[in-house]
Amino acid sequence: MIDRFELSLPWLLLSVALAIRVAVVAPARAQTASPRIEVRIGYIARQIPPPPLYDLTATPQDEGVAGARLAIMDNNTSGSFLGQRFDLDEAILPPDQSEVAAARKLADGGDGLILADLPADQLLAVADALKGRDVVLFSVSAQDNFLRGKECRANIFHVAPSRAMLTDALAQFLAVKRWTRIFLIVGQTRADASYAASFRASAKKFGLTIVAEKPWTFGPLAQARGDAVTQGAALVFTRAADSDMIVVADEEDNFGDYVPYHTADPKLVGGTQGLIAASWHRTQFAFGAEQLQDRFLRLAKRRMRPVDYQAWTAVRAIGEAVVHARSADPRALAAFMVDPQFSIAVFKGVAASFRPWDHQLRQPLLLAQPAFLVALAPLPGFLHQRTILDTLGVDKPETQCRWP
């Protein structure tokens, strides 16, 4: 209690000056002796290697799990009024440890709800290993469209936005701006190819034209500083057909940040760098988001990133379902999460909910440049018979997901 006042020195001094006394110590928060509902949530992720010092945007080693920890605290504050308690079991795996074994261990220990911060192949391995068991997985980082399509699994809920949602958000923005002629630059990785494929589909959906497309062959210039010769080649490289905007497909940050200002013509850049679409951004303060940003900053001592936010959202979705379903049974919760009554406040203006046809969380997405929010998708003007949120990503008539 007293600690809180000591945190802020100016206020302590003012407090002394005004002769303030704190008279009554607050009653303990936990008012119920033993919780009526206990919910154990597992968190499984790969260890993130420590970054080299020169990496300005290195992935923090507690990315993701820090968001889950915050949501556990939020859930427990709410749960204290309802006799509900939430606990997090973290399994952060070194490279040689099997994700399937770790997931089984969590499930055997009573974690019926498991957050998976894993790439697609490992996520599917875990989902298939736990098939038939009373366990629901929440994927918090994998963006692959096929996980919501041909390779969908009934025991996975997707809290991370799909690539289709991200590229649709960008395409909507470009369509509204009438910047419809796009020069697409595609990196060498499989993820880059997936992003490019997703962007091509979004371009078609929202009436953009890809006037030129080139692979990036100059290596990771955004990471290693480019020499003059390479810079010259890259400069010539961008003399493509006349376009309104360059879209880069570079999920590993190899070259996207190199492209702006190294082009032959003055061109705006978007896609995986420049103007990006994301579930969360450090500049998002609207819709009460300041509270979430502040709570996270205090807990993690750094800014909230998309994967942190997605993990936070997953645990909050579980909390919200437990409050209304009054149950910790994973099957009951999963059933309730696809009920039209279920929704969750996510600090982006409208409530988010899960699509029954592929278990994707439908949510607004942010369009942001590095230090400023540019727009919120869905953009005004796009309409949908169900909810405008379904203008982002794969809609029910197009889905290739068939539950077994």
Add this chain to the structure above:
Amino acid sequence: MIFPDRSGFFHPGFFLALVLFAAPAPALAFRIFVTNEKGNSVSVIDTDKQQVVETVPVGRRPRGVSISPDGKLLYVCASDDNAINVLDVATMKIVRSLESGPDPERFALNQAGDLLYIANEDNAEVTVVDLAKNLILAQIPVGVEPEGMGLSPNGELLVATSETTNMAHFIDTRSYKLIDSVLVGKRPRIAVFNRSGAQVWVSSELGGDVSVIDASSHKIIRKITFDIPGLTREEIQPVGVVLTSDGKKAFVALGYANRVAVVDQQTFAVEKYLLVGVRVWHLAFTPDEKLLYTTNGNSNDVTVIDVARERVIKSISVGLEPNDLVSSLH
């Protein structure tokens, strides 16, 4: 907003006069104090001139605002300063700053004007402050992100809403004990009692509804929903609620729907929508309840509504991101 007894101002004749002459000609000029969340200031509107007559600097991120029962002091939550600024209404100077607990967002002032109940948004608590002694009497744990603070007319019951826990918390103001927590729609923003104290109305921004809760049984007796042609359900985001003291009308600010709903307090029927500025949040009557003012956060203005005729009469530009507002008493 908590108003002291305004029966002195309320008279059926006012409404009759308005109907007959169909023009707002307030007998008394009031001042409306508007907090500008991003402007770090308070805009002062003269209700006779219907224009800003003064803009005064206050602490950082001013949000909730209230006025003392004698009308002499203005209380402003300076959220980022973790304090409440007290302004002398006569001079509009900050005369003192009060201990508030961290990140005060909104508060309720009791009828006697000696106790302040503050929602501390960042740490899930309600802080009770003795104003004369500048002494924190109690800190009561509530749900995540407490915001709305409604005090019953007799001052015995406090209702705090928690935006992320989605509850209306009923607190006994004599014992500082939490009596009950009622689940309401998503992101509850405001709690306000009706004149008799029998009901408390709670707006839910993302739930898109207003829960009318029986103040003694704590049961939700009605959920008022809104339907505006041409707008999606997601755009209808109720925040501010004010109730006329004659028990007839309620006004509900609908956020991104850019409208204020007129609701029958008795039947709960939504009668009308008034188009106002962008992202309308909070509402305040003049003490005679002839005029209603709205803060429109994204168009940086205040809309003036003629209460009797239920018509918008003017928009007034104020500072950056107007959040809350209150009228002077004289």
